[in-house]
Amino acid sequence: MTQTSALSISAEPEAQSPPGWVRVALDVPVPGLFDYRVDRPVRVGQRVVVPFGRRDLIGVVVDLPAAPALDESKLRDVIRVLDDLTPLPEDWLRLSRFAAEYYQRPLGEVMLPALPGPLRKPSSYDGLRSGDGPIARLDERAGRADAAVAKAAAKEARAAEKAAKAAEKATKAAQKALRSAEKASKAAIKAGQLEGKDAESDATEAAAVPAWVPVDNVVDAPVDIGADGVTGPSVDSPAGLDAPADGAEPAGPDAPADSAEPAGPDAPADRAKPADPDAPVDRANPTDPIDPTGSPIAITRPILGRAQQEAVDALATLEGFKPVLLHGVTGSGKTEVYLHAAERVLAAGRQVLLLVPEINLTPQLEGVLRRRLEATAGKDGVAVLHSGLADGERLSAWLRIVRGQARVLVGTRLALFTPIPNLGLIVVDEEHDPSYKQQEGLRYSARDLAIWRARDLGIPVVLGSATPSLETWQHAESGRYLKLSLPDRAQAAAPPKIRLIDTRQIKLKEGLSPQVLTAVSERLARGEQSLIFLNRRGYAPVLHCDACGWVSGCKRCSAYMVLHRSAPQRGGHARHELRCHHCGWQERVPPACPDCGNQDLQPMGRGTQRLEEHLAELFPTARIARIDADSTRRKGSAHALFSQMHAGEIDILVGTQMVAKGHDFQNLGFVGVLNSDAMLFSHDFRAPERLFSQLMQVAGRAGRSGVASEVFVQTGYPEQPLYQSLVKHDYDGFARYALDERKAAGLPPFAFQALLTAEAPELAQAVGFLAQARAESEDGMLEGADEATRAALARITLYDPVPLRVVRVANVERAQLLVESDHRPALQHFLHEWGARLPALASAARVRWHLEVDPLEI
């Protein structure tokens, strides 16, 4: 085995005659690709089982080199060539290669995690019970299920036939039986066809393009990508924007906070999903008339409003690559526009990818898509992918898209990496949402990669939002993106009236102003729902001692332990406990102050749990519920809560940012916003943008079906321009103001950034490494640098290393170094050269490090 540069891949589709060599991408923390000897024919894009150290791993063949990069005698043999899948397509290889280069990660770290779990674990091919691997097992099971259906139907038909024969002798009653017999045998025929179709799809799986694709619709992808790999999404696409989803680190009591959650490949918000591995969500009966959310979404197609029609018409004329910003106010019916665009693409025989920011939005959309697109996408034509799926569900949905059996893929950011053989349109809903950015490992922006993929395939990409990211807005204003606007709400609904409640003038009771309380009781009396938005989960952000000033700090982190009310124990009361949102540490509430012994420790400030408790006291008859990362931890619970909200079974909903996104609540009349000022003065230059969009979005949940609605925002700074724009629903004004500021300060989207972060037991080590890394860019790199590197270096600024805001997490101290340039290709060039020098420096300094391109949080 040997390492080679990730840059030397070439995607030769031909099979190589054995014996030969394969170059393989592996998901290991070592950069480069690895060569092996193989004695069977292999194609690029196939998966192989290979030995790596003392383990076996599954890797993807990315090249068939004429000669290995290392002495032949040192090469090890491929253990097994997996042929249960057609080779991964070339455009998928290009996308992976681009992502790896752009985000400075090993190719294997992009490719392997993009595959469903069972396809990348050697264990799923090992042992007696593995049979021919997970795909064969899945197909077999599906075949058995279909056969069972057919068998049951046949049995029914036989019974009916018998009945019919008996009936022949009889009179009227017999004729009735005959009719039912006919019906039953029809069902049997249908079931038989189904079985036949499945067998056929197994056969066609071997072909790269599914049988149903008209030949002239086969995507003819441009070949010159990669050539400008270093340009990044620059030319036509924006830098990543926004901040992490639920994931980021909140700092102490002032943290902006429903945050700090272990971030999986898909954000924490992205959890909770009813799942039964053997009954994948996407196999649910597509004709089921009950919407999964229970929300009263119109099944019929509404008549498009004028602006909607114009947008649909404009999208219909698009040919080739074109990024489109669909800027539609909240409740303007953007979904309807996506549906029309999707129908056209499906009718032309192609597939559609629809990205949504979070998992909780998939059931609602899935229901709408199934009903609306069944005619064009076919029965069972919609597949869903997100991190909440069990392995088997994910594999099944993934396969149906890869084989072309499903035509529409709805999913969270990870869905972007699905091989889609005949993709004709990408839609990114709520494109501004921070959840599109992955916060660990491959720190990619699914939105930015969606644009790259669309360009690579020469297809349109639609970015939809009521509050576009400033990056996207800037592109639209400059004419690089086509801008389509939906200025009014659908359903003849007026925008909510937004009012600022000046908290300097009034006395708050448990954080609530009299105005908010009055509004809630009025809505209650009218049978309308209210939402209280507080983006801070837990009971109280900190516990403290009045007597000596002790606060509940985390022993392992430079942050406070948050007071939580845990679920009631069996038969007992709800207990309180302290939890660190950074390291996950939990401990009991001390019976007395650890410093002075005072037994009267007090919670300071409030989170959603405390708010919920207080509202229950104030409105004893109201049905109150809370949606945040804690109340939705169990699989399926978020879905259940949202369904209750949609079904009108909740009067007052308390929620964090989880409730702010995309949900189409039909009976919500009032929204109260608490504590949003914390984000006004954040050190992060993107905080105002995030705050504005969050407030516009949460306000936008109100009055969507025409109820006269109100939004009250409690603030101590009503004169702030951000709030003034909010009251006027003036996104354009806010964007203009914010972009002017960014321009003056030389910040994105007018500059491009990367962030080097170091972690070590002592801050000094981390900072020391960053200082060395910075020095390296000044001395080391200049020595013998070529022309291009010199030119790139001249356009790069490296700032001083600084400790992170929450400097210590789980006893590790962290610091970061910001790199900036006014030129994306220069930054990319620099990062490649510089990044190659960092591992040696880091291992000498004994620090852990990572490099993030287009960071969202600084």
Ligand SMILES: Nc1ncnc2c1ncn2[C@@H]1O[C@H](COP(=O)(O)OP(=O)(O)OP(=O)(O)O)[C@@H](O)[C@H]1O
């Ligand atoms: N032409 C129309 N006539 C009547 N109702 C419509 C029409 N178009 C959309 N609607 C309805 O309006 C509501 C809002 O639509 P949708 O959820 O697509 O808004 P949106 O633009 O995505 O808003 P947000 O950005 O807040 O998520 C939905 O209930 C939808 O069914």
Ligand SMILES: [Zn+2]
């Ligand atoms: Zn901690």
